[in-house]
Amino acid sequence: MKYFEKREDIINGLLTILLLIILVANAVQKYNYKADERFEWSSGVLSSKGNVVQVSGCYFYHTSYLNYVVDKKSIIDDGWDDINYSEESISDAFYPDSLSISWFSYNEKKFYEGKFVLPYKIILQKAKQLRMAASQDENNFTVENSDKIHLSFLAEILPKGKLVVWISNDDKNLKIGKYQAKIVNATWHVFDDSHETDTTSNIDIPTKVALVMERCPYTIEVKLPSGFHLRDSDFIFFNQNHWYFDSREPEKIPVFYGIPDHVRLSWGNGKKEFSSQFVFKEDEILNFFRTLKVQQNQKPLLLELKINNTNDSIHATLKNANKSLKILPSYMEVYPLAVGNNVVESK
Known part of the structure; x- marks a missing residue:
């Protein structure tokens, strides 16, 4: 009899430990998931008027989660009237805390590249400000679900490798920060599609x-x-x-x-x-x-x-x-x- 009571105590103890593990795992998952920081957003790139560039990559991302690519064949030079947006938007995701970007300047005949850490707390503050402003002009659904309002993160390329990052709700644009990219050695093959096999031929820039x-x-x-x-x-x-x-x-x-x-x-x-x-x-x-x-x-x-x-x-x-x-x-x-x-x- 004592044997069975001891066995039941062991089983109950193991079940208690298992329950605690599950509760802790759920708490950790909920903390990491952070549903109140997940939103819908997209990204894109533009260039100041007259600054003729072609962008080989523009990735806004949070930690290791990359956004969708922009059109690397597109030439842009007309400011806010000519934005090269990513091919798709993201939903139920953290706002970006990083940016990786590379481009060619036709005016300067130079390749530029930059990887930057973005101020995530400032992004959350400005994003909330834009979502609240947009919800005041929208229907009842967006008023009650301001977290569903779509925002865009945009990199504006300026001459000499300078860069400005913006957050936008289409009606209003707020500046996130200014950055400086560096000149790099590259070939025209940075604009190749993934399926292209010729990656070494000499293309006259x-x-x-x-x-x-x-x-x-x-x-x-x-x-x-x-x-x-x-x-x-x-x-x-x-x-x-x-x-x-x-x-x-x-x-x-x-x-x-x-x-x-x-x-x-x-x-x-x-x-x-x-x-x-x-x-x-x-x-x-x-x-x-x-x-x-x-x-x-x-x-x-x-x-x-x-x-x-x-x-x-x-x-x-x-x-x-x-x-x-x-x-x-x-x-x-x-x-x-x-x-x-x-x-x-x-x-």
């Missing part, structure tokens, strides 16, 4: 800079076969500006200044409709513009895009008053579009 930064006035003339009319079309430049031709509200093609990267043309006559893409060779188009560069008091250059009579090819020529240069594409595609229930075949 001065050419990349010139394609984005050099300016030369020119007009574009699109010549179509008789009876055809230009439809919706896009003109895209290496500085990532673009001009869109809307056939419903046609306007005169203006004078451009950025070096063209590629064009997407559409045209038709009601019975036959076509679309195309013409991509310029980087080195060739840059050299052609430099060769024919407009001198003072001369007319802008002319970029002529001529569709042949069989609607299956585009011939591109860059001209000035005295000389013309034939441009060969790095890629060209012309294809028919469906009209009604029929697919138009090109001859």
Whole structure:
């Protein structure tokens, strides 16, 4: 009998210890989880007006939890009107306490990099201030659930590697702090996608800079076969500006200044409709513009895009008053579009 009583005492003692362990673990988990410090937020990066940069990485994070990436192919230089946001937002997460960022400055021809610790207590204070301000102007749900109000953390890149970090509720921006990045040695492959296999080839950075930064006035003339009319079309430049031709509200093609990267043309006559893409060779188009560069008091250059009579090819020529240069594409595609229930075949 005593044996069983002793055994029950041991079991009860073990159960008590196990219960205490569970209670302590739950308390530790609750303390670490800190539900009252978990919110919805996203991040992004911008650059002061005229400060032309391309960001290879901008990660706001808390301890080891990284945020989603920004678009590393995007060139930004237009301040708060041109923000490169992360591809997704984060929910039920701590606000960031760190920032890792790297970029290339086209103006300075330099790579920059910085890793910074952010003032977490100040972030919590300013975030609460922004959430409360936003809830006053929103519906009943946000008033009662101010912790659900979405905030953004933004890194503003300034010249000479300087940086300002902001927290925003879209209506109001509060400054978190100023930081200084350092110049680093890097190659253009920092902008490679993860699936790209060529990570060592020599990419000429001065050419990349010139394609984005050099300016030369020119007009574009699109010549179509008789009876055809230009439809919706896009003109895209290496500085990532673009001009869109809307056939419903046609306007005169203006004078451009950025070096063209590629064009997407559409045209038709009601019975036959076509679309195309013409991509310029980087080195060739840059050299052609430099060769024919407009001198003072001369007319802008002319970029002529001529569709042949069989609607299956585009011939591109860059001209000035005295000389013309034939441009060969790095890629060209012309294809028919469906009209009604029929697919138009090109001859």
